[in-house]
Amino acid sequence: MTNPIDSVRSPFLSPVLAMFAVLALLGGCGRIGLGEDDSAKSAAKKTRPGDEQVALVLDGREISVGELNERMQEQFLDEFLRQPEDRQYEMRESAVRELIQRHVVEAEAAKKGLTPDALFEEVTAAAAPVSVEDVTTWYKQNEARLGGAPLDAIAPQIERMLGQERKAAAWNEFIDPKLEALSWEMVLAPPRQDVEATRLVRGPADARVTLVTFSDYQCPYCIRSEKVLADVLAKYPEDVRLVHRHFPLDQIHPFARPAAEAAMCADEQGKFWAFHDAVFALNGRIDESSFDAIAGEIGLDDAALGRCIEEGRFKDYVENDARAGEAAGVTGTPAFFVNGIPMKGARDVAELSRVIDGELARLAAAE
Numbered sequence: 001m002t003n004p005i006d007s008v009r010s011p012f013l014s015p016v017l018a019m020f021a022v023l024a025l026l027g028g029c030g031r032i033g034l035g036e037d038d039s040a041k042s043a044a045k046k047t048r049p050g051d052e053q054v055a056l057v058l059d060g061r062e063i064s065v066g067e068l069n070e071r072m073q074e075q076f077l078d079e080f081l082r083q084p085e086d087r088q089y090e091m092r093e094s095a096v097r098e099l100i101q102r103h104v105v106e107a108e109a110a111k112k113g114l115t116p117d118a119l120f121e122e123v124t125a126a127a128a129p130v131s132v133e134d135v136t137t138w139y140k141q142n143e144a145r146l147g148g149a150p151l152d153a154i155a156p157q158i159e160r161m162l163g164q165e166r167k168a169a170a171w172n173e174f175i176d177p178k179l180e181a182l183s184w185e186m187v188l189a190p191p192r193q194d195v196e197a198t199r200l201v202r203g204p205a206d207a208r209v210t211l212v213t214f215s216d217y218q219c220p221y222c223i224r225s226e227k228v229l230a231d232v233l234a235k236y237p238e239d240v241r242l243v244h245r246h247f248p249l250d251q252i253h254p255f256a257r258p259a260a261e262a263a264m265c266a267d268e269q270g271k272f273w274a275f276h277d278a279v280f281a282l283n284g285r286i287d288e289s290s291f292d293a294i295a296g297e298i299g300l301d302d303a304a305l306g307r308c309i310e311e312g313r314f315k316d317y318v319e320n321d322a323r324a325g326e327a328a329g330v331t332g333t334p335a336f337f338v339n340g341i342p343m344k345g346a347r348d349v350a351e352l353s354r355v356i357d358g359e360l361a362r363l364a365a366a367e
Contacts, residue, residue: 047066048066051065051066052065053065055068085191086190086329092188096186096188100184103182104175104182105120105175123174123175124170124171126170127163127166130159130162130166135162136151138158138162139155186358190341190355192341193337193340193342195245195324195340196324197210197243198243198321200244200267200272201241202242202273204237204241207236207239208239208360208363209241210241210337211229211232211336211337213225213243213244213245213335213337214246214325214328214335214336215244215246215247215333216246216253216256216334217256217259217260217279217280218249218253218259218286219256220283221333221345222334223283224346225346226280228349231349232356239360240356244276245324245325246260246317247321247322248322255290256286258286258309259279259286260318260321261309261314262275262309263275263276264313264318265304265305265309265314266295266305268308268313269301269304269305271300278297278298291305292305330344331344334347336352338355338359343355
């Protein structure tokens with residue numbers, strides 16, 4: 001059974017992201033408190049209720065909650081600076097978006113004389129209640145993937161999940177138009193990797209955005225990402241081309257590399273994408289007989305496919321893809337590069353679209 005969705009967008013994101021928002025505005029810095037005027041800086045810092053409370057007595061010295069908070073900020077900063085450049089950018093970008101949302105929510109709350117939390121409660125209270133029929137309908141539609149759990153046992157979880165979804169929808173309907181109407185510009189430029197677009201392409205050759213994906217045929221996240229990629233191509237039929245590159249994770253997916261080499265043998269017969277789709281349709285359940293079965297399904301010359309696989313004709317091709325991925329910082333799958341902008345890990349259509357839209361806007365402004 002899937003976990004209930006906990007996706008209600010609260011007025012603000014986490015305090016950790018708020019700290020990273022400060023880093024985004026500063027652009028970069030070393031460890032906190034390296035200057036000689038630390039005491040003056042500390043005195044000037046804004047204190048919060050409870051900062052004066054004693055958190056620890058160490059060797060006879062009292063250490064306050066405020067001092068402890070400063071140390072935690074240092075730890076977060078140290079962890080942030082240890083992240084690769086693309087991860088740092090994503091964290092900064094998330095913090096920027098949190099600042100933008102905070103700005104809008106506080107302004108809207110002020111108009112009504114409410115706190116941001118009270119505004120959130122007021123808006124989401126308008127969400128329609130979840131009925132017994134709603135719960136039953138959802139259960140029937142998803143029964144096959146619930147592992148046999150009876151309705152009575154999971155009805156409360158389903159009701160909670162549907163309620164959270166409706167609150168999220170109500171909040172998004174309220175706040176998204178205001179976010180879209182806001183004038184702002186992301187000045188911080190994303191890092192880019194020089195990732196070659198090879199011949200395994202879906203979409204127009206002259207598309208303004210190239211989405212390169214490094215993928216593994218037995219990776220469950222890659223399997224789910226195929227639907228996301230199809231939706232992206234459908235959303236941007238003229239502006240995005242998809243380039244597939246192989247990144248088999250041999251230690252955990254023993255048939256991923258053989259499948260990649262077999263797919264290239266299918267490409268030799270002009271049917272890479274048909275083979276590619278058929279392999280992913282197996283949902284990772286690949287064995288020695290899979291390739292012959294697929295060959296029959298999609299009309300390949302089975303004998304020619306077998307010779308190609310046996311000869312290891314595309315062994316180097318697949319290995320070169322994997323090395324290119326490693327050179328670009330790929331350590332797992334799926335990994336995406338939008339005009340060279342790295343996005344590691346599984347992403348949904350909204351996340352990919354946000355970066356694609358940013359690239360289209362950047363290119364349009366440069367014309």
